[in-house]
Amino acid sequence: MAAGIVSSDHVQNGQADLRFDSGRACLDLLATAHPVERIDSPARLRAWLVGAGLIPEGARLDRVDADCVVAFRELRADLDRLVRDAPEPPAAESPALDAALARLNTFAAAAPPAPRAVRAADGGLVRVLHPDPAGPALLAAVARDAVELLTDPVARSRIRQCEGDNCPLIYLDTSRGRRRRWCSSEVCGNRERVARHRRRTALTRT
Ligand SMILES: [Zn+2]
Numbered sequence: 001m002a003a004g005i006v007s008s009d010h011v012q013n014g015q016a017d018l019r020f021d022s023g024r025a026c027l028d029l030l031a032t033a034h035p036v037e038r039i040d041s042p043a044r045l046r047a048w049l050v051g052a053g054l055i056p057e058g059a060r061l062d063r064v065d066a067d068c069v070v071a072f073r074e075l076r077a078d079l080d081r082l083v084r085d086a087p088e089p090p091a092a093e094s095p096a097l098d099a100a101l102a103r104l105n106t107f108a109a110a111a112p113p114a115p116r117a118v119r120a121a122d123g124g125l126v127r128v129l130h131p132d133p134a135g136p137a138l139l140a141a142v143a144r145d146a147v148e149l150l151t152d153p154v155a156r157s158r159i160r161q162c163e164g165d166n167c168p169l170i171y172l173d174t175s176r177g178r179r180r181r182w183c184s185s186e187v188c189g190n191r192e193r194v195a196r197h198r199r200r201t202a203l204t205r206t
Contacts, residue, residue, distance in 0.1 A: 014043050014044055014046070014047035015047045015048075015050075015051045017038055018031075018032065018038055018044075018047060018048055018051050019031045019169075019183075019184070020051050020052055020053075021171070021183065021184055022169070022170060022171040022172060022183070023171050023172030023173075023174055024145060024149055024172050025052045025053065025054055025141070025142055025145045026079055026083075026142050026143075026145040026146035026149060027083070027149075027159075027170050027171060027172060028048075028051075028052050029048075029052070029072070029075070029076050029079060029142055030076060030079060030080055030083065030169070030170055031169050031170075031183075032048060032076065033076060033080070034167075034168055034169060037073075039069055039072055039073060039076075040069075041069065042064045042065050042066060042068065042069055045064050045068060045069050045072055046061045046064050049061065049064070049138060052142075054113075054138065054141045054142070055113065055129060055133070055138070056128060056129060059128075059129060059131055059132075060131050060132040061132065061133070062132055063132055063133065063134045063135060064135065064138065065135070067135065068135035068138070068139075071107075071135060071139055072138075072139065072142075074103070075103075075104070075107055075139055075142060075143060078100040078101075078103050078104050079100075079104070079142075079146050081096065081097065081100045082097065082100050082101065082104065082146070082150060083146075083149075083150070083159060083170055084161070084170065085097065104143055104146060104147065105143075105147070107136075107139045107140060107142075107143035108140055108143035108144045108146075108147050109140070110136040110137060110139065110140040111137060111140060112133075112137055112138075112140045112141040112144060113129040113130045113133035113137045113138065113141060114129065114130040114133075114137075115127055115128070115129055115130075116128055116129070116130060149172075155172065158172050158173045158174060158178065159171075159172060159173075160172075160173045160180065160181075162181075162182050162183035162188050163181045163182060163188070163192075164182055164183065164187070164188025164189075164191060164192065165188075165191070165192075167182075167183060167188050169183035169188075170183075171183055
């Protein structure tokens with residue numbers, strides 16, 4: 001099983017086909033649009049929120065509903081524009097980017113899921129999140145991650161698009177020497193290795 005791609009024990013939780021290997025929660029959200037829509041129900045959104053590390057496993061997410069799914073997809077569309085299309089340095093005037101920024105900031109303005117200190121079985125205190133956060137809090141958690149990424153010049157300079165054929169996935173290159181080329185070396189990297197091998201054997205045959 002490929003590293004970074006969910007393992008089989010996640011399949012039961014609805015995390016099959018979801019990927020969490022971009023290096024940032026907000027970029028993991030972008031990956032849910034490829035190659036087909038992955039956030040297609042409240043249950044899938046709940047699975048994504050847990051997989052992305054925004055909500056602890058087992059937390060109640062009863063308030064994640066169909067409206068929340070729509071809002072997450074809207075946030076994702078804005079994020080996609082801001083991450084992919086934003087020139088470096090940003091263009092002085094771009095009404096479409098400015099509108100996307102305004103919506104991102106509105107999502108980020110809400111309070112994210114509240115942390116709480118609760119007693120563990122051994123009597124010590126552990127930090128947990130509010131057990132049943134509403135949609136705006138969950139959207140705020142992702143939007144704030146995006147605000148941090150977009151306003152951090154070092155992190156921003158490490159945003160890459162996968163070099164795989166027709167792969168639109170975006171990731172943060174935190175590798176040593178900044179040499180990560182693929183969204184996943186097991187998926188797109190392996191595909192390229194296979195293609196290279198095929199070309200080589202075709203050449204030796206001619
Ligand atoms: Zn890829």
